[in-house]
Amino acid sequence: MQIAIIGAGVSGLLSAFELIQHGCSVTIFDQQHAGKAASWAGGGILSPMYPWRYPAAVNQLAQYGKALYEEYNAQLYPITQIDFQIQHTGMLIFDPEDFAIGQSYAQRHQEPMQYAELLQGQDLHQLNPRVSEQFQQALYFPHLSNVRNPRLLQSLIAYLKQQPQITFVENCAIQKLQIQNQKVTAIHTENGEKFVADQVVLATGAWSQAWAEPLNLSIPVKPIHGQMALFKTPENWLPTMCMNKVMYLIPRRDGHIVCGSSMNDFGFDNTPKAHIQQNIVDAVFEMVPELAQFPLVDQWAGLRPSSPDGVPYIGQMPEVDNLWANFGHFRNGLCMGPASARLLRQLMLQQSTLVDPAAYSPQRLIQNALA
Structure with missing residues (x-):
């Protein structure tokens, strides 16, 4: 399966990592260099700050962050020689x-x-x-621990760029998605190139609202x-x-x-x-x-x-059969990132899921549009 991921922050990179472990080929697009936006700028605390102030859906994904990063670091470090530097400081x-x-x-x-x-x-x-x-x-x-997020991103990018089933297209904004019969049939870039994929993932972080008008949705990000x-x-x-x-x-x-x-x-x-x-x-x-x-x-x-309550949108986008979401993580993209990417992969490949996906459903974007 050929998958296009738009956005090379931690959500897009981890989604690509999860998908290639299961036989997919992935092209990752970003309007700037990979790993240079909010994912790089954050602090890397592997927990929501004051978790009791957040909905259960946020904490449900965040609880997997530390263990999965330790697993990923053990897998990537021998190849990249870049340690995530997970610090167990409390x-x-x-x-x-x-x-x-x-x-x-x-x-x-x-x-x-x-x-x-x-x-x-x-x-x-x-x-x-x-x-x-x-x-x-x-x-x-x-x-409680923290991960040194710039190093996490460097290691992920270095690893992914060594994989033959991954292609990076950086410094290249997406101009539009061509949609016919409820399917994305082509991705058009600002420099006039056209790409085709079986499935498309929006991992566009703070820029996600740009898709609201072309998809006729309300995207409150x-x-x-x-x-x-x-x-x-x-x-x-x-x-x-x-x-x-x-x-x-x-x-x-x-x-x-x-x-x-x-x-x-x-x-x-x-x-x-x-x-x-x-x-x-x-x-x-x-x-x-x-x-x-x-x-x-x-x-x-x-x-x-x-996003309104910090609960991300993960899953199939409304009305478009091959378009998927993994965005809207607000302050907790790093700690929710591994479980978010794993949930997305499980949904895309029709596998059993680590959590109930209902709370993250992008069908909420239709409800917002109707509100």
Whole structure:
């Protein structure tokens, strides 16, 4: 089966990876370089932040993220020599209003990744001596990890580019899908080329709304600007991830600390803003005051594919028999990515599914159009 995937972020790349394991040939299109949009810009926490604030459908996919990335890394590393650098740091959450609800969530759901305990004073500061003395309590999630997403993307792309059944078409926007008799019969690129595939996947992230008019659907996905800052400390300087008021610090193995993040609607403008950087820096210095001694080495912003409730669209698109969706993951594309791609592959190849696909059905796009 020949499959075309439009979009080479983590959703498109993992979808391609899953499909070629099952005998498919894949052409991956992207309007820029592969792996350079929101997937690259994110922090890589392998859990929704404050999972109790999300619908069950988000957490259901996210719970597979860590185990599947470990499996993929073991498979890819011998070939690419690029380690995903999955860091098992755990996380501290300092928001007092979330202590009881977080513990209740952990007890109710019994997901190993979301096991939580409330740390007090000395125990907290023994675990992470960098934390400000103003914090004397924290909710601790010992099993939460992060993946170094730029390296994950580099490894995936390097692996896929070595596979004979994969073709990349980069820096090439899709101008239109030619649809006849409820089937995509051709893909037309901006430079006048035409491609034909048995099945077509839209993994277009924040740009997905562009398909609404040609498909006569309502696609409530839009770009939300999320900004990050990067500090450089000594190796293993910060022992855990930290989070307060939706701001976080994510330590990498080599001493880099990724800090974020913001949420703003600036359209497709992904340039960093000085006032947002100041908000991030102020928030992380409040959590870890010593970080102010180290250099701020980079800043950037990505465009998250916002959807109304953060539940992605995965499955067959309405009214077009060979058109599929894997988009709309909002803030959780990296942690939901592996299970989303696996679910898409299972649906496309008519295999049994790892979760009930109903909650992710793109049939919701018709309901939106009628609302």
